[in-house]
Amino acid sequence: MRRHHDMGGLPAGPVEPVEHAHAPWEKKVDAILRLLVGKGVMTLDELRRGIEDLGPGAYDELSYFERWISSISNVLLEKGVLEVAELGAAIEAARARREAAA
Amino acid sequence: MSSGHSHPHPPKQPDIEDGPYSWHMAxxxxxxxxxxxxxxxxxxxxxxxxxxxDAATPAQGARLVARAWCDPAFRARVLEDVNAAAAELGIDAGAIPIRAVENRPDLHNVIVCTLCSCYPRYLLGAAPDWYKSRAYRSRVVREPRAVLAEFGLLLPDEVRIEVHDSTAELRYMVLPLRPAGTEGLDEEALAALVTRDCMIGTAVPLAPPRP
Known part of the structure; x- marks a missing residue:
């Protein structure tokens, strides 16, 4: 069966020639991935599998690097590199830091 | 701009603080x-x-292409092993093998990654958004001539089109044809003709207009 990411040859609308300069946070996602792959913590195949596991809804609704960081964090949780509770706390800390700076 | 009174907070930096801080950024x-x-x-x-x-840009690939146009032995090495040929120019093309697919007068190549977004990023920099779009990934393998026409690249019917589907283990780049009328140009001037899209295959290099 064809999965939702396997779209080669399917009908689709015109190719919109859109581009955008990557935001700093998007480059940060890319850098995290490169370092983790370089150190053997995770592989590109695991990144892709994690993206495909997001399911059709998230796959189409999230932006490109949102899919990446979602997959990276899930893979790191699966591997035990990160734990759910500490990740939740770190997200809250990052938000609080941003609010305090505003 | 000063608000006219002393203030305990550091000055605001709108460049990093403006715009919503999304959940995925956090x-x-x-x-x-x-x-x-x-x-x-x-x-x-x-x-x-x-x-x-930030350092990886299409200019790296353009240098490689221009050298290949000027040096047949280098061109042969590019077709053999892009990563090794790039290293000769001091360019780190990354660990994932890149294969160069060479355009000929009767053959045009175009690259895609139908399953995700594989692209020779270490050599050419980030892929454009449209390369990762559903429309491009779906259609370029089935109707490449129509998709290329949408980019303004109208190929004669007698030119065959080959589409190369990249994977996590093997990426492609197009080695475009050197345009006619560029015999007098040096390598640097030639490299300036090679855009990112020429190495994806959605464009071809054009000779500079005659003065």
Whole structure:
């Protein structure tokens, strides 16, 4: 069966020639991935599998690097590199830091 | 701009503070913070990797193409092993093998990644958004001539089109044809003709207009 990411040859609308300069946070996602792959913590195949596991809804609704960081964090949780509770706390800390700076 | 009274907060930096801080941005910072705290990565590695990302641009690929146009032996090495040929020019094309597919007068090549977004990023920099779009990934393998026409590239019917579907283990780049009328140009001037899209295959290099 064809999965939702396997779209080669399917009908689709015109190719919109859109581009955008990557935001700093998007480059940060890319850098995290490169370092983790370089150190053997995770592989590109695991990144892709994690993206495909997001399911059709998230796959189409999230932006490109949102899919990446979602997959990276899930893979790191699966591997035990990160734990759910500490990740939740770190997200809250990052938000609080941003609010305090505003 | 001063508000005219002393203020305990540091001055605002609109360039980094404006715009909403999304959940995924917070997730990104959180993952980085934890990886740094645990010593999985270091701050220096993170900074250097960000610099590497910024340094990779299509100009690197253009230098490779221009050298291949000028030096047949180098061209043969590009077709043999892009990563090794790039290293000769001091360019780190990354660990994933890149294969160059060469245009001929009767053959045009175009690259895609139908399953995800594989692209020779270490050599050419970030892929454009449309390369990763559903429309491009779906259609270019079935109706490449129509898709190329949407980019303004109208190929004669007698030119065959080959589409190369990249994977996590093998990426492609197009080695375009040197345009006629560029015999007098040096390598640097030739490289300036080679755009990113020429190496994806959605464009071809054009000779500069005659003065």
């Amino acid at each position: 997730l990104t910072d959180a993952v980085a913070d934890l990886l740094l705290a645990k010593g999985v990565i270091t701050a220096d590695e993170l900074r250097r990797t960000l610099e590497t990302i």
